Each structure stands twice: as structure tokens, then as C-alpha cells.
Amino acid sequence: MISGIDLFIVIFFIVGVFVVGVYFKKFIHTSEDYFLAGRKLTWWVIGMSIIGTNIGSYDYVGGAGAAYDVGIAQANYEWIGAIPAMVISALLFVPYYWRAGAYTVPEYLGKRYSQPVRVIEALLWGSFLVCCLAIFFWASGLMINTYVGWPIWLGILITAVVVGIYTVTGGLTAVAMTDVIQLAIMLVGGFAVAIIGFHEVGGWGGLVEKVTVEHPDHFRLFLPLDHDTYPWLGMILGLGLVLSPAWWCCHQAIIQRTLGARSEWDAKAGMLSAAFLKMLVPLLYVLPGLFVLALAAEPLSDKDQALPWAIKNMLPAGLAGLVFAAFLAAIFSSVDSTLNSAVTIWTRDIYQNLFVKKAPDKHYLNFGRGLTMVFVVLGALLAKPLTTSFEGIYMAMQTLLTFFQGPTLATVLLGIMWARATRWGGLSGLLGGVACSVTLHMTGMNFLYVAWWSFVAALIINAIVSLLTKPEPLEKLRGLVYGLVMKDEHVQNSLSSRVEGGE
């Protein structure tokens, strides 16, 4: 589809990201440098990296298709399904993770509750992230094949080599800094498409007029309760109150940047600045979906062809290359973050926590780098089989994660907010909530409502079991629970020792 100047822009982007990523190798000396960027990230890098990580290729292709199909209701995933949760994450969850000196969310849960809770969460997230990696590799190969015409295996190889090398060498620092560049490219591409699109349809008024003739509900954010996929109550209860907070407050790839912040304030401000950037994300795919609806003479047979149609029919030479580079940026930033987070969980929560507990720091740095290479190779090799022959494995992992999201949020929320929550309450709430999810899922209930009720069940079970079991010692909870962060010397010393890596 693209050629000449477009191809040059794409190759320039790939080489540029590679060079910038590898440059940060010189800052990596310890495992903390590798996994948490030496805890030196500033708020604006954290904010841009979070959004770069969050936007994937599916958001572009699938999101534009969904916007073409249902209209701006698709933006709920970026607005009510993200912004309030990001504010809560910034001002409640992030400070406690950061103060705990944890590298991962499961590690925080281990400190707050117990080892079984940590290991269950780590195995789930660790496995899910590795599966995601394979899917992202396949998506990159497919996209390069569709737009440039190169074989899928070559696209996967380019992604694996470029992203793999800078992630292995530069760790989270390289990942975060390349995310910044990648997000900038995505936003520039998005604004360019918006300007051209508005010019073509005659401004905002023209867009609304053309679209609402045949699709009067396409400019409604809330859709009726009997809507198949986006009933408004499900959007508020399931998405707004449970799934979105679970994603923004508990997803390792999102939270890891804030754990690498140079200060608690930077960690909070980073998440909050990401909320501002998140408001712009619908520009990247909702608007193009609506532009296609307004401009295409015939309805598209496949809604996922909306964005390819826009690139082919709306964009001049040069700009198509920029938008394609933005697609690649979305994939690269998701691959590098997923890779780094998967390696952090498997190294810290499984390898170091269960098998080799007291090795020199260099050992964990080398193990992390080695595991990154293994996951790159594994992801590339599994890309095709996992996506085509064994699609069920990925679907099973995704369903499994959905089962855990409500209960995980309930477990973390009570852990932070209620000192009386005990190790047995945490474990019972987590497992009981998952049992509730599975049961409701089998009745055929919409997943948004499943998320809500499993969250409620986990909260109740955790609370009841906690009240029936022995309270946790105050010493264990200091700095990890709201209200137990007094400014006395004892607390500050215990927090400092955690930040330095002690338990």
C-alpha cells in the first residue's frame, strides 16, 4: 500500500527508535536500573510512557472499526472507562505501591497479605503477558505484510530484533524513553488525520450532519440498556467502577513506570498527566472511523477495514507513511512494555521469590536480560501457532484474566484501605471472587456485569473472613495501608528499608 517517501519514513522511524533505545544501555548497572529505570523517571516520561504502552494496534484497527459501527460510544473506553480510574490510581494506589518499594503489583500483595496471594497473581499476570507478547508479534508481522507487502515472518523478525535488542540492553529506561517518541509520533499522525478529515467533511458540523442522517445514535456516549455490547449501566458499573480501575490500578505494565519514579510526587503526577493524554486518544481512532462513515460512498463489508480505507483514500503521500509509523509505534511500545513487565514478574516474584533468594544483584540483572532474550524468541516462535492454530489458549488466558480483574481490584483496594484485612481474608476474597466470576460467566451474563458482581463478592468474602481471623500485626502494615503512614522516624525507617530492597 505504501511506497517511496512513505517507506523512507517508516524505515527512518524503525532505525531511530532502535538507536535511541540502545543509547540507554550505558545507564544500566544494577537490577533496579534494569527493572525500574534506577527509580529516576520524571512525571512527564511516566505519563507519556503509560499512554504509549496503553495504545495498541488493536485500538487503531478494532477501535476505528467499532467507532464506524457504534459511533462515539466507543470513546467510553478512553473516557469514563479510564479517566476516573486514573485519578484514583494516581492519588490512592500508586503512592502505596511506590512507598512499599515494590517492583511489581504481586510483590505489594505479598507484603500486604501473604506469599500465596503474591504467587497466584504473579503466575496469572506472568503467563498472560507472555501470551500477549506472542499476539503482539503476530499483529506486527500482519500489519507490515498488509501495508508494506513484506512476508509476515520478516515483520515479526524486524520487531523482535529492534524491540528485543533495546529492551535487553536498556531495560525500563529504554522502554520508557522510546515510548515517549512513539507516543509523539502517534499524536502527530492522529492530529494530521483529524485536520485532513475535518477539511474533507466540512468541519465538525459537516461530520455530524453527514453521519447522523443514517446513524442518529452515533453521537451518543451512552447507549440504551438493551444494547448488545455497550449498555450504559454496564459501562458505568462494570467498566467504570471495576474493569477500568482493575486495569489502571493493578496492571503491571501500566503501574511499573510509576514504580520507577524518582519521587512519590512524580509517580502520582505521572499517572495524572497520563489521564490528560488519555483524553486525546479518541482522536486517533474514533474520529477516523466517523470520517470513513461520512465519506465512503458504499458501506464497508468489514468494519475493521475502516482505518485502511482512511489511509488509502484520505491521506497524501508522506502522511500515509507517518500514520503507518504511528501504527508501528503503537505495536513497538506495547511489545517493549509487555516484555519488560513479564520479565520483571517472572524474575522478582517467581525466580527470586521462590528459587534463588539471596544471590548477588548482578545475578538478577543477568537473569533478567537472559529471560528477556528467551521471551523475545518464545514470543516470536509462538506468534503464529498461538494466534492461528491455538487461538483458544489466548482466549482462555484473556477470559481467565477477566475472571481475576474484579477480585484482584477488591483485594488490593481492601489491602490499602482497611488495616483489618488479613492474609486469610485476602486469599479467600481472591479465590471466592474468581469462583463467583466463573459461575456467573457460565450463566451467559454480560462480562461487564460479571466483573461488577465478582468484585462485590470478593469484597464481602474478604471482609467476613478478615473479621473472623486474627488481625495482622501493625508492624507488618506500616506504610502499606492508608492511615498507617505517620511521619514518625520508625515508619520512615521501615519504608526506607523496603525501598532499598528489604522486606
Place this chain on the structure above:
Amino acid sequence: MAEWLADIPLYWAKIIGTIFFVSVMIWALTRPKDYIFQGAPDRRIWRDLRLWAVVVLLVQIIIYLGF
């Protein structure tokens, strides 16, 4: 669950959505000052994260009331 709620008019979605945003806004505004500025190099007003939380939520309320 959706069946017995089916008669609720669509404007209730906007009301409940707005209550949701306003609740989070009030919660953010009531965070203690020391907690908000913990780790900040100084206490200038632009470092008060509560205000930024209010701005981002206010924009959301305007958008949701408009659409």
C-alpha cells in the same frame, strides 16, 4: 439484571455518570495536603495534584453532558 431496569430513561445515564465524576472529584479534593505534596520539590500551586484532578474530571463532565 438489565431486564428490570429496562424502563429507566436514557437521561438517567447522564445523571449517574455525572454523579460518578463528581464523586471522584470530591474525593480527590479532600485528600490531605501533606499527602498530595509528598515528594514534591516545593508547594507551588501548580504542583497541587488535586487541582489537576479537578480539571481533568471537569472536562469529562462537560463532554458527557454535551453528548
